[in-house]
Amino acid sequence: MVKHMDVPEETMQRMLAYLRELDCLWNEGKEKFSSQSLAKALHMNPAQIRKDFSYFGEFGTRGVGYATKQLIQELRAILNLDRTWRLALIGVGNIGSALLRNPELKRQGFEIVLAFDKDPRRIGNKIGPLTVEDVVNVKRRIREEKVQLAIIATPVECAQETADKLIQADIKGFLCFAPCHLSIPDEIRIVPIDIPMALGKLVYHMEV
Amino acid sequence: MVKHMDVPEETMQRMLAYLRELDCLWNEGKEKFSSQSLAKALHMNPAQIRKDFSYFGEFGTRGVGYATKQLIQELRAILNLDRTWRLALIGVGNIGSALLRNPELKRQGFEIVLAFDKDPRRIGNKIGPLTVEDVVNVKRRIREEKVQLAIIATPVECAQETADKLIQADIKGFLCFAPCHLSIPDEIRIVPIDIPMALGKLVYHMEV
DNA sequence: TCTTGTGAAACGCTTCACAGCA
DNA sequence: TGCTGTGAAGCGTTTCACAAGA
Numbered sequence: 405m406v407k408h409m410d411v412p413e414e415t416m417q418r419m420l421a422y423l424r425e426l427d428c429l430w431n432e433g434k435e436k437f438s439s440q441s442l443a444k445a446l447h448m449n450p451a452q453i454r455k456d457f458s459y460f461g462e463f464g465t466r467g468v469g470y471a472t473k474q475l476i477q478e479l480r481a482i483l484n485l486d487r488t489w490r491l492a493l494i495g496v497g498n499i500g501s502a503l504l505r506n507p508e509l510k511r512q513g514f515e516i517v518l519a520f521d522k523d524p525r526r527i528g529n530k531i532g533p534l535t536v537e538d539v540v541n542v543k544r545r546i547r548e549e550k551v552q553l554a555i556i557a558t559p560v561e562c563a564q565e566t567a568d569k570l571i572q573a574d575i576k577g578f579l580c581f582a583p584c585h586l587s588i589p590d591e592i593r594i595v596p597i598d599i600p601m602a603l604g605k606l607v608y609h610m611e612v
Numbered sequence: 613m614v615k616h617m618d619v620p621e622e623t624m625q626r627m628l629a630y631l632r633e634l635d636c637l638w639n640e641g642k643e644k645f646s647s648q649s650l651a652k653a654l655h656m657n658p659a660q661i662r663k664d665f666s667y668f669g670e671f672g673t674r675g676v677g678y679a680t681k682q683l684i685q686e687l688r689a690i691l692n693l694d695r696t697w698r699l700a701l702i703g704v705g706n707i708g709s710a711l712l713r714n715p716e717l718k719r720q721g722f723e724i725v726l727a728f729d730k731d732p733r734r735i736g737n738k739i740g741p742l743t744v745e746d747v748v749n750v751k752r753r754i755r756e757e758k759v760q761l762a763i764i765a766t767p768v769e770c771a772q773e774t775a776d777k778l779i780q781a782d783i784k785g786f787l788c789f790a791p792c793h794l795s796i797p798d799e800i801r802i803v804p805i806d807i808p809m810a811l812g813k814l815v816y817h818m819e820v
Numbered sequence: 821t822c823t824t825g826t827g828a829a830a831c832g833c834t835t836c837a838c839a840g841c842a
Numbered sequence: 843t844g845c846t847g848t849g850a851a852g853c854g855t856t857t858c859a860c861a862a863g864a
Contacts, residue, residue, distance in 0.1 A: 412833065420812040425793055438845065446793055450845095451835055458847055466846045467842040484815045491811075498713045502706035503807070508791065512808040553814060577814045579807075583716065585633055585654055595814045597805060599711070599787075600720040603699075604628045606761060606785045606803045607692045620855065646823065658823095659857055666825060674824040675864040 415456045416483075421446065422453065423479040430472050438469035485513055492518040492551045492575070494566050495558035496526050496536050499581050503555060504531045516555070518545055522562070539566075546573040554578040567594075623664045624691075629654065630661065631687040638680050646677035693721055700726040700759045700783070702774050703766035704734050704744050707789050711763060712739045724763070726753055730770070747774075754781040762786040775802075 425446055429437060439450035457463055460482050464470045480486040493500055493516050503509065504516055520539040521527060529536045537545060546554075554575045558566050563582035570578060577593035580586060583600050633654060637645060651658040665671055668690050672678045688694040701708055701724050711717065712724055728747040729735060737744045745753060754762075762783045766774050771790035778786060785801035788794060791808050 414833070416816050417809075417813065420809045420816075421793070423812075424791065424806075424809065428792065440845080447795075449835065451837095451848095452833095454845090454847060455834080462847070464846050465842065466840065467844050469845065483812055484818060484820055485812060487820075489811070489815055498710035499707075502710040505706045506807075508808060509811070512811070514808065514811050552818065553811075576818060579810055579814060583632065584636065585629070587655075593814060593817045595810050597807065597810055598632075599714075599805065600716060600722065601625075601628045601632065602787055602803050602805055603697070603717070603720070603722050603761075604631075604691055604693060605625065606787060606801060607697055608624050608628075609801045610692060610760065610784060612692055612695075622855070648823080657857065659826095659859095660855095662823090662825060663856075670825070672824050673864065674862065675822045677823065 411459045415459055418452070418456050419479055419483055422456070423476065423483065423485070426472055426476050426479065430476060435472050436469050437472055437475075439464075441469075488513050488515055489553055490515055490517045490549065490551045492516070492520065492542070492546055492549075492554040492570075494520045494539060494542065494554060494556055494570070495562070495581075496521045496529070496531065497557065497559070500555075500557035501531055503557065504534065517549055518551060520545075539569075542569050543573040546570070546575065552576050556580040556582055558582060560584045619667045623667055626660070626664050627687055627691055630664070631684065631691065631693070634680055634684050634687065638684060643680050644677050645680055645683075647672075649677075696721050696723055697761055698723055698725045698757065698759045700724070700728065700750070700754055700757075700762040700778075702728045702747060702750065702762060702764055702778070703770070703789075704729045704737070704739065705765065705767070708763075708765035709739055711765065712742065725757055726759060728753075747777075750777050751781040754778070754783065760784050764788040764790055766790060768792045 422442065425442065439453040443450040443453055461478070463475055463478055491514055493503060496504070496519050500519070504519060509516065516534065519531065519534045519536050520542055521536050522539045526536050527538050552575065554570050556563055556566050556578055560582045563580065563584055564586055567578070567580070567586045567588055571588060571592060577595070580594055580596050583598040586594060588594060630650065633650065647658040647661040651661055669686070671683055671686055699722055701711060704712070704727050708727070712727060717724065724742065727739065727742045727744050728750055729744050730747045734744050735746050760783065762778050764771055764774050764786055768790045771788065771792055772794055775786070775794045775796055779796060779800055785803070788802055788804050791806040794802060796802060
């Protein structure tokens, strides 16, 4: 199976959207689908879907379509979503604790196994099965628990230093909720979730 | 000033990133910058920045660069961020209440003025200055309060019906935290924030 | 000399259109 | 006949390279 090289980033993101939609179709009992039916549901061009799939292999049957269950498995494998990922969370404020309480993440294969904060009033608190630990121990604990991914949910002021600490702990990628640019080496992957920026995208298109 | 027509979506998103970075530069006391210095800070090509700006006008001085404060004002006006936007929040669970408690939003010009839920145990609760209202009154209250934008923070199961209700209430755009595709008319704008999908983007690039 | 603003070239993604199969 | 898989065309974005101006 082809992977990564020469696959546009846009294709990969759509693959995630296809998988999400296919999970729905499967739950609704739809055992097969065509590029046309999926395209209609997602408001897009069927050729786009076929082209996206074609980067990774041939999954359909000409004249018939695709088998939903089989495609779900293929997509999970392609996207590395056929296993459980262990995450560290840094910053147990509003957003951080919302993530800890969110059962959807575990259902999708993402388990937060470590939670850190720098505020002494939060250290030691239990949230679900986890105890909030002191952020000074990040490096040691992440290595002990063999965690590869992290979520930065600290205030902007601490985001860069947190990222630096995580990189020292050999974290290979993180999700960042702090609305600021972080300087990190090229080989580290960062996916930002910037809520004010998302609201900015929304209002740009509003007539005033 | 040119606006919207012929401006690539990518350009608009980068404009938001420029503004975010310029706010930082201004706070650090940097009164001017060049496309080169900004490009270096953001890890990008300076020609890209100049081209992006050029869609909206000429903001710099040849041989000199740009004035930080002036550019911040220009960008705010271009992006419709030179005013306060009033929002309704639907779903006061983990994520919803984290948003209500997040002071960053108001600082950036986004004020949540209405909060709704369908769970009787949450209706009537006070969070900060707001009281959680019954979602059955969404339409009336949104019109009374003249709110144009909404945040959907409900579970996936209620997301589509919530969107339908909001559209009936003449909401023109929304941010959606529910990780699912929503069917909405073309003229309504939706910006999704899908946390499991963001984690998916992250792990695709991990070697296993 | 330095940096902006911008046509034009280069590049990459999307869409088309049709051959290949069931 | 119906739908997939795909080379090639079409199209939009990025980057280059340089004229213009401080």
